[in-house]
Amino acid sequence: MKLLIVEDEKKLRISLANNIPWEKHGIEVVGLAANGREALQWIESRRPQLVLLDIQMPKMNGLELAEAARRIDPDIRCIVLSGHDNFGYARQAMELGISRYLLKPAGDTDILNAVLEAADRVRSELSRRHNMAELHGRWKQHLPHLQELFMQQWISGTFGDDELARRGQELQIGWPESDAFAVAVIDIDAAGGTGTASCPGVDDYPLLQFSLTDIAKESLGSLVWRVFRDGSGATVAVFAAPEGVHPNQLLLHIHTAAVKLTDTAKECLKTTASAGISGTAHGLGQLALLYRQARKSLEERIVHGTDIVIPYRDTGAAERGMLPPVSLEKKFESSVETGHADKAAELVKELLELGATATASAEDVQERLIALGGTVARLIHQQGWTIREVAEDDFDIYAHLSRLKTREQALDWLLRLVNRYCAYLQKERSGTVHETVRQMLAIVDEQIGKDISLHDVAERLFVNSSYLSRLFKQEVGKPFSNYLIDKKMERAKRLLQEGCKVYDTAERVGYKDVGYFSRLFHKYWGVTPGEVKDSSR
Template sequence: MYKLLVVDDEKWVRQGLSLTIDWMAEGIELIGEAEDGEEALQRIQTDSPDIIITDIKMPRMDGLDLIEALRHQQKKAYVIIISGYNDFEYAQKALKYGAYDYVLKPIEETVLLEVVRRCVNDLEQDNKRHRQLKEMSGRIRESLPLARQHFLEMLLLGRIVDPLGDLEARWQALNMTLDPNCLTVLVVKIHHWGTRATREKDRSLIRLALGNIAEEIMMSWGQAAACPLDNNADTELAVLFSRGNFASGKKNDTVDAFSNGMIALVDAAQRYLGITISIGISREGNLVKVAQCFEEALNACSLSFYDGFGKVYDAARLPMREKKLQAYIGPDGSWETRLIQAMKQADNSAVNEPVEQLIEHLQAARDQSSPLDVSRGLRVLLQSVAKRWEAAHPFMKAPGIDVFNETILNRDFTLTELREQLPDALLQCAYESRGTGNHKRIVELGMHFSHQHYMEGITMNDVAEHLYLNPSYFSKVFHGEVGETYSKYLTRLRMNKAKHLLKTSTLKVYEIAEKVGYADFRHFSKTFKELEGMTPGKYRDLGI
C-alpha cells in the first residue's frame, strides 16, 4: 500500500480530498495533511510518502519550492500539482522541476483518480524495476553486460554522485575498456521509426541494434560502449567513447574527423533499420563529468529542431555562452487561452495568428534558451494545449484530440514542420468540433445544464427551453448521441449524486432526496431501489 500526503492551505480542499475519495480502495493510505510546504517537509521527513498532492500557491512555502526542496534532499516521491487556469505557467515550471502531473481546479474526482492511478502504476513499475535490479546485483558475474548497462545509465542521468576514486573502482570492476579520463558522450535521437516499430518491444530491439551498429562503426576511432535508453523522452541511445592512439595529431582535427565520421552512423541507421536519426556529440570529459557531457550532447542534438534531422551536431563547434540561459515556457501567459478561443471559432486566420506568434517566439528563443530547454518546454506547452482543449469539452471526448496526439504530441518535428503541421492539427480539432457540432454541442450544453440544476427538479422540457429547442428534437438528438433517453440519464445523474451524499454526509434520506431534485421521498426511494437493488438506508448501512 502506498502512502499519500495532501498539502493545501485551504482546509476545505484538504478535507474534500481526504473524505470524498476512498483511498484504501485505490491501494493508498492517507497518512495526513499539511497547510503549506514547510509543514509538508516535516511530515515527509518522518513518514516518507510515496505520493504528494499539493496546491501550487501557498503561503510560506509554495508547491514549486516544495518540489525544489525534495530535489535537494533527494526525497523520492511523486508530486501531483493542483493548479488553476491562471497558474498554467507555474504548472509548466512544476513539470520541468520534476512534478509528476497537474490537475486543474475545480478538481474533478475522476480526473484526479486517473492521474493517481497512473501514478500508482508507475510506482509499481519502479518497485518492480528496483526488485529486478536488486536481483541482478546478486548475479553480477553471470550478467555483467546488464550491470554495465545499469551503471552507465545511472552515470549518464546523474544518479551516481560517488567520488572519482569510487567511480574508477566500479569502472574497473565492471571491466570497462574505455579510458575513464578521456570520455566523450554521443546521443542518438530517433525522429522517424519507419515501418518496423509497431510495438514498444520492436523499438527496444531497434535501440539495441542501433547501439551495436554504433559500437562497430566507432571501433575505427577508439573504444565505445552503447547504452540504449528505453524510457527517456530526450533520446533513445547514448554511447560513451574514448579515442584511441590514432588521435596523436591535433585534437581539433581529431574532433572534426570523428564528427564527420559519424555521418556513417546516420546513413547506416537509414539503410539497415529504416529509421531517421540525429546525433549530438559532447566535448571531452572524465567519469565525474559524464552526466554533464550527456546534457551537453542532448543540447547539441536538440539543434535538429532548428536545423533539420539526419545530421551530426557537435558541441565542440557550438559557441560557449557566458550568461545563464532562460527556461522556455512559451510566448506569454495568455497565449494558450487565445489559441483555444481561436480553435473554438474554427477560423483559419484566427488559429494561424497564435501559431505564427509561437513560431516567431521559438525562433527568438534560440538565442535566449538552450536547444534542449526549448525542446522540453515546447513539449510541455503542447501537452498543456491538449489538456486545455479537453478541459473545454468536459462531457465528451475532445473533438480531434486523437489526430492532435498522433500528429503533434507523439512525433518529432522540426521548426519548419511545426509551422506547417500545427495549424492543420489545430484546425482539425476545430472543424470536428463544429462538424459534430451541432448535435454534440447540444448534448454537451444539455449535460452541463443538468449538472448545474439537477437538484431543482428539472425535466427534459426545462433543458430544451434553456437551449431554445423543441423538446422532441432535443430528445431525439440526445438519444442518438448518448444512446439512452434524457430521462434515464437524469435519473442516473441524480442517483449517483445521492449515493455520494449517502456515503459522505450525515443528511437524512429525505433530505438527500430533496438535495438531488425529488420532492416526493417515496418516489425517490422507489427509484433508488429499482436502480440499485436496495433502499437508500440499506445502501448507507452497507457502506458500499
C-alpha cells in the first residue's frame, strides 16, 4: 500500500517518513510534499492509496488538498494530522470523508494505527468491489462477446482497413480521434498445480484472468480506449492520446496506470500480475504491430521476474509477420521466438511424438523435423542473424537431415538448436539492457549535486520506476538507492579532503539539510565530516 506524506514543517516531514516502521507493516512511502500543490503532482504521478496530511499549509490547505485528491482518485484515503483543535475543521473533514483526524503532537503509534486502519478500509473496499462471486456473474453478462472476438481477430492481423471499418461500424465500436496509440498486455503471473497464496492453482487461473480484466476496465484511466482479453485470456488495453498529448506522455501515463493496476491485483486477488507496454504508433492500422510489441515485452518476465511493468525495447531486429492462429506448431514458434527454452523443448517432444504416432514412419518424422528446423531457421533470419552463427557446429545438419536416423537423434538436434537460439537471444537482450543501465549511470553522474531519485530517472527515461529498480539491481548488483548514496558519500569525502567546507559539501552532493547530511555521512564512513576535513589539513 502506497503512502504520501504532506507536511510543511521539514523536520516533522522527515521524522514521519523515517521514524515510523512503515515497511514492516506493508506501507511504502512514495513521496514527501511540503505543500498541497506539490502533493497533487505526487498524486498524479504515483497514485498513492493513502495520504497523511496537515491542515495549515501554504498555497493550498489540507482540506482543499483532500477534496482535489478525491477528484483525481475517488478511492484515495486521507488522514489528517493537525495542530488545530477546531470543530469547524473536524466537521469539514468528516464531510470530505477523511478517515481520521489526529491532533499534534500525536504519537508514532497513534499515527501508524490511523494509517493502517485507513489501509484496511481500502482493502475492504477493493474486496467488496471485486468480489469473486460478483465477478463470476458479470463474466457472462457484461463482456460483449462479438466485440471481444472482433478485437482478438484485429490484433492477430485478420482484417484489412476496409473490413475493419465495416465490421467496427456493425459492432458499434467508435473510432477515437487521436494522434498516437499504444497497447498494454497485462496477465496473472503464474498458475501452479494445487495453488498457494502467491501462486494460483490451474483451476483458479481463468477466473483470476477475468477478474484482472474487470479491474483494468475500472482503473486504467481516461486515456484507455478499449479493454478486452486476447486468445490466451490476458488483458489487452488500447490507449489513445488526445490531440496535444505527446507520445512519451502517453507512455508515461500507461506505465503509471499499469503499476496501479498490478498493485490493485496484488491487494484484491492475492496474487501478482505483470504488464508489457508497446511503443507508440499513428493510426489504428498499426494495432496488430503494437500488440506484438506489448506481448513481447510481457514475455520478458522470464528475464526480469514477475510483478513488474516492462516497456518495449526495439533491439533492431526486423519486424515479424502477423501473429498466426493458435496451434501446437505456432505455440512452438512463439516459445522459441520469446526465449522460453523449456516450453519449446516440451512442444518439440510433443510434436515429434504426434508425428510418429500418426504414421509410424521415419519419413514422416523427418518431414516434421524439417518443418520444425525450418521454423527456427526462419526466426533466426527474422532477428537479422545467420543460421551458422547461432547453430554453430549443428549448422551442417541442416543440409544433411538424413543423418538423423532415429527420433532420439532428431530430438537431441532440435533441443540443442532451440537452446542455442534462446541463449543467443538472451545475449542480445543483455546488450539492450546494458544500454538502459548506462543511461541511468550517466544521469546519476550528471545530477549528483541534486536531490535525485529513482522516480526522477524513470520520468526522464519514460519508463516506470518498478521496472528500472529491478533492472538496475539485476545489472549492477545493488539497489539504485544504495548506489546513489555510495556515489554521493564518495564524492563528499573527496570534497572534504580537498578542503571544501561541510555546508558547501552537503549542498554539492544534493543535501540541503546539513544536519541530515552529517548524520548520514557518519553512519556511512564511521567519522563525521568535520573529522575528515580536519584530517586533510
